[in-house]
């Protein structure tokens with residue numbers, strides 16, 4: 005258990021560094037966007053290029069800000085002392101998985117299950133589970149009833 009604790013301390017440092025880098029990148033992207041807008045002269049080609057550039061930048065910013073909120077979520081879980089616990093089944097997520105995916109909130113088994121359930125809107129799976137933990141309990145009790153009946 006001590007090794008796991010040390011590994012989580014290391015993980016915290018990795019996460020904080022990554023968070024700071026993302027914050028900087030996001031701040032940089034915003035200033036870049038402002039610069040691009042102020043340079044728009046009304047030329048059709050320039051405007052088209054500008055909108056493409058805008059789209060790429062805003063997509064990047066979206067990905068980065070999503071990762072940033074995941075990292076902040078992970079850091080909050082570290083502070084609260086339940087980092088590395090699976091939100092699906094409550095088991096300890098293996099350190100190898102946390103090293104590969106520091107803000108994982110599900111073990112591999114639960115991740116696979118949630119991907120099967122939400123393949124259509126995969127991006128919302130993690131947040132859906134976070135916001136709607138009550139429905140997870142309902143699923144368990146339905147399964148229990150089925151088990152009792154067979």
Ligand SMILES: [Zn+2]
Nearest residue numbers: 090093111114
């Ligand atoms: Zn799990």
